[in-house]
Amino acid sequence: MENKKIYDLIIIGGGPAGMMMSITAAKDGASVLLLEKNTELGKKLKITGGGRCNITNKELDNKKFLENFGNSKKFLFSPFAKFSVKDTLTFFEKNNLPLTVEARNRVFPKSQKATDVFKTLEKIMRNNGVKILTNQQVIKIKKIDSSNGKNILDSVKTKSGETFFGKNFAIATGGVAHSETGSTGDGFKFLERLGHTIKKPNPNIVPLKTDSEILHKISGTSWSFCKIRFIQNKKTEISKKGKILFTHFGLSAPLILNSSYEVRNLLKNGVVEASIDLFPDTEEPELDRKLWRLFEKNQTKKLKNVLPELLQKKLAEAILEYFPKELSNKQINEVSKEERKKIVKKMKNLTMQIIDTLGLNKAVIADGGLILNEVNFSNMSSKLYPNLYVLGDVLNINRPSGGFSLQLCWTTGYVAGKDITIKKHETKI
Ligand SMILES: Cc1cc2nc3c(=O)[nH]c(=O)nc-3n(C[C@H](O)[C@H](O)[C@H](O)COP(=O)(O)OP(=O)(O)OC[C@H]3O[C@@H](n4cnc5c(N)ncnc54)[C@H](O)[C@@H]3O)c2cc1C
Structure with a gap:
């Protein structure tokens, strides 16, 4: 044998x-x-x-x-x-x-x-x-x-x-x-x-799907430091700072991947909103002053050509998409104080709904x-x-x-x- x-x-x-x-x-x-x-x-x-x-x-x-x-x-x-x-x-x-x-x-x-x-x-x-x-x-x-x-x-x-x-x-x-x-x-x-x-x-360790068509359009754009808050029933449940990547489906980068476990658990209980602050270390009045100073130097230029000096071009375009189309083509000296303040608010609070994670086949x-x-x-x-x-x-x-x-x-x-x-x-x- x-x-x-x-x-x-x-x-x-x-x-x-x-x-x-x-x-x-x-x-x-x-x-x-x-x-x-x-x-x-x-x-x-x-x-x-x-x-x-x-x-x-x-x-x-x-x-x-x-x-x-x-x-x-x-x-x-x-x-x-x-x-x-x-x-x-x-x-x-x-x-x-x-x-x-x-x-x-x-x-x-x-x-x-x-x-x-x-x-x-x-x-x-x-x-x-x-x-x-x-x-x-x-x-x-x-x-x-x-x-x-x-x-x-x-x-x-x-x-x-x-x-x-x-x-x-x-x-x-x-x-x-x-x-x-x-x-x-x-x-x-x-x-x-x-x-x-x-x-x-x-x-787990997986990108998140969002409902924001505006941000999906800037797929591939990253922002090196932001704060993201995940909110449920008006209460901030998770708050983290770091780099973010906007993709054609939603959000990625380690900041997001490492929040995904907790976000998935929140999703089991209902709707989850995300709020991104692109300038977490700058308070709203200070950011407004910064934007005002930038406007002062560029009075005759169009808003769409000035905002990229503070943000990247694609991100600035995305921010302006939240406003009526005429605004981005306005000359800076035509932009009202209220409009400027609204832009500041948007940069401090980009909101979207988290729909889901990207699933097992995209998870680490x-x-x-x-x-x-x-x-x-x-x-x-x-x-x-x-x-x-x-x-x-x-x-x-x-x-x-x-x-x-x-x-x-x-x-x-x-x-x-x-x-x-x-x-x-x-x-x-
Ligand atoms: C895109 C991506 C990037 C990552 N990057 C990192 C990183 O940079 N750093 C980090 O620390 N971790 C990273 N990870 C996680 C890391 O890759 C895994 O934790 C690690 O590979 C797990 O190793 P493992 O040996 O347990 O299993 P696996 O790597 O999954 O290997 C299991 C093996 O078993 C084989 N197998 C399964 N069933 C059978 C069967 N019935 N008979 C025979 N063979 C079988 C499979 O074919 C496979 O080859 C990443 C994961 C992904 C998906």
């Missing part, structure tokens, strides 16, 4: 979390098989950070770093004590990927290419003998009862009809955001079938996933199956943009991979 190969570890999903786990376990001598349903690994990784890959966020104090993870932070202290941001920086730099730090502590490869991050990981995987099989979609994970009554997993079946046997398994199939990259929620189905609890995923992450009290965070194993590991976007962990998601992959992947080594040394496998 042919001897069937039994791998020390079978990883389902070749995203950043699965790749990191494979490297960690294989470096310490484990036999590792990684199964990926796409024709290539890391499809999502290659589009991260607009193709530049925001690898992590350089906040070296674990406590401060984990403040970004809301209620999940208490679960994460243990894995981050084993593999922190500092370890990520060392890992990539030691593997010949120079890094650079940009605004808001965001770390990128110096080459500005996400594909270089991917190539670095793939090279280490191959150098350490990870067996990579692409075009292999896992469709079933088989469990058996072991002699001591504990549930354990023993094999996976793929769509092509093959069965692979292992001593340990990892679900690193990602979430459901940008499903074209392969993250179609398969892991959630496997986990549910195995008796785990999944919180329904929803889009989805909130939802495997609930955290079913995970043993000391080694990233399932509390129901000691030989199953759960990593990365599979976990129900919310976080903002800025490199926090990938750091979660590096940390959970490393900690899970290290546990395979520990098991080997204890000769449990």
